[in-house]
Amino acid sequence: MYLWIPVVGNILAVIIIPFVGDLSDKIGRRPLIIVGAIGSGLLSFVYLYAISTKNIPLAIAMSLLMWGAVYQGYNAIFPSFYPELFPTRTRVTAMAISQNVGTMITALLPALFAAVAPPGSSNIPLTIGALAFAVTLISAIAALSARETYRIHLKDLGDPRAIPVDKRDYDRMRMQAASGAGAPA
Numbered sequence: 034m035y036l037w038i039p040v041v042g043n044i045l046a047v048i049i050i051p052f053v054g055d056l057s058d059k060i061g062r063r064p065l066i067i068v069g070a071i072g073s074g075l076l077s078f079v080y081l082y083a084i085s086t087k088n089i090p091l092a093i094a095m096s097l098l099m100w101g102a103v104y105q106g107y108n109a110i111f112p113s114f115y116p117e118l119f120p121t122r123t124r125v126t127a128m129a130i131s132q133n134v135g136t137m138i139t140a141l142l143p144a145l146f147a148a149v150a151p152p153g154s155s156n157i158p159l160t161i162g163a164l165a166f167a168v169t170l171i172s173a174i175a176a177l178s179a180r181e182t183y184r185i186h187l188k189d190l191g192d193p194r195a196i197p198v199d200k201r202d203y204d205r206m207r208m209q210a211a212s213g214a215g216a217p218a
Contacts, residue, residue: 038093045101046108053109058207061183062114066176069106073099074169081158081165107172117182120191142168 057065076099083091119127142164150160182190184203189195198206 035093038096042097042101045097046105049102049105050109053105054113057110057113058183061181062110062117063176063179063181065106065110066114067173069104069108069110070169070172070176072103072106074166076103077165078158078162081162085158114182117185117190118179124191139168
């Protein structure tokens with residue numbers, strides 16, 4: 034009956050991702066990753082509450098808002114942000130290792146959640162919501178501690194001493210690239 038929900042969530046994400054990507058080129062990668070992570074973590078409380086009270090319309094709305102929209106602040110940006118943190122020589126390996134270790138750890142979270150708040154426990158939305166929010170806070174703090182990469186020349190990515198391009202020059206180069214004027218023939 035509810036098979037349409039993931040489809041709508043994916044359509045919503047597909048619509049939002051290009052806008053988030055464009056915004057990351059204007060204001061930076063870190064703010065969007067931070068807002069996406071913390072926003073998703075906060076919405077998890079409402080989502081879990083809706084599930085615990087069997088409020089299906091609220092659960093669907095929170096699911097679409099959390100995963101289809103807010104989470105895209107993180108999801109749309111991490112594929113460019115993570116590799117930009119590493120020098121070209123180690124970029125693919127560093128990205129692959131960090132991504133797979135992170136995926137492995139998050140794959141273990143349902144087992145942790147079940148151990149901490151087994152079915153029938155009281156305050157599951159608060160307990161699991163707090164754990165989920167803690168994970169998103171760790172993610173946001175990690176992004177906050179990383180250097181911003183959106184105005185760094187391609188050749189300088191991964192260099193901690195790289196100096197960002199002046200904002201006006203960056204905006205000019207971005208406009209040229211978007212219009213095709215700066216692209217090679």
